[in-house]
Amino acid sequence: MGWSEGAELAILELWADRVGELRGLRKNAHVYAEMAANLAELGYTHNARDVQVKLQNFSQRYRKETAEMGPSGGSPSTWVHYERMHQIIGGFKSNLHTELTLESIDDSSKASSSTASVPSPGTPLPSPSSPLPSPVPSTSASAGTNKKI
Template sequence: MNQLLGDKNTYKVVRVDPTTKLQKKNNSIVNELYKGKHINYREKQQLASSAATAPRLYGLPKIHKPECPLRPISSSINVPCYELSIYLGKILTPLISEDYNIKNSFDLQNRLADVNVCNDDVKRSFWAGDGEVAILDLWEERAADLRSSRKNGHIYKEMANELAKLGYNYTARDIQVKIANFTQRYRKERVEMGPSGGSPSIWPFYARVNQIIGGFKANRFCELMLESIDESSTASSVPTTPSPQLTSTPSTPQPWSNPPSPLPGSSAIEPKKKKNIVSVHTKVMEKFEAVSVEITNYMKKSEENENKFMKIEEEKANALKETAQDNKEPKKAFVAINP
């Protein structure tokens, strides 16, 4: 016990015994209850403390552990609030529901004897590393099936059966949530990398998930947007040459005449396929800056409106004060006339 009490992080040495102070506080509470007619005189005499002692500490050996360490037990018999605690316990006990409380470990064992836990009721808190690799393999095989059908619950069940054959016990719901988490993490990494792929991802499954769903349009929104902007800018930059209008006179074709050569400028001009990424990024940034300027102007207008509103409120308050003062003056005059 001395070794347990030597732990300064758990126990603290006090210079003065607080038992007398706690006894006076307990008796003060009992007197207030008696004055409020919540208890009678006999209950007052029973709850009052006169010769209280400090709690006693002793230890019970833990025989199921090596070296039999002691479990500290604090005995509260004859402490200042001992009788008052028993009195309050009798009042509060009927308010406690037995459905959410147990008496001891034997009561818990009896209640759990008839409880059956299904596999669907068990919540999985983590996935093993090899389990994640296995689900990625199945996802790659069934990716087309998952996207082709709207009602794909049976596909997740089949994937769960395949994982069970490999020794991984996961439900269809677990697999669905895991694939959704993979997709969300992949999109987050894709956004952080940017459309040009400047900063590589440190997520270990990025390359594998990119191989599975990287080609889908839903995951290439940013790149497709930039491509559409670039194509529109390229199409608008290509000059259109008007074809010359020639007036021709009917003539008799000669067998020895050569076929007419194509006019200059009449051949179709193909648009340039090379993309100027720098100009595209510049246009995107210009749009963002324009939006930010609009937001800033809106905030300034809102601040101005708020200042105007505050001025109006101040004018209202001043008008009310002046009205109140004007109302006081006739009263004073009336009192002066009729003393």
């Protein structure tokens, strides 16, 4: 059975009230069953599995819409439930992957630019205290001899 607009709005409100419970527990069957019972009280007949699938579909659609907008915000989503979904799950790290990745890249570039010491053009580079031996045998020292190295 499909979801009416009223049932979708109701499930979003129930989800907003229980998002903490659903994120904290591994086994959420009882929460989905209670949400289905709440929907039934409002006149919508959906079972616990319907509720679980609907929430998964909403989450997937939210992530898709967010990805299509891109990190700069792009054109806003035309999905009717996008703003409410953003209020419910938009602040969780699992839904902020792009933002966290860009923040991480930005932070690392700031850190590397502030900690790296680049000499100014007129500053001579430090010389090593003892030069490393060349991996290539010298031809001048062994010229005329047939030593195996």
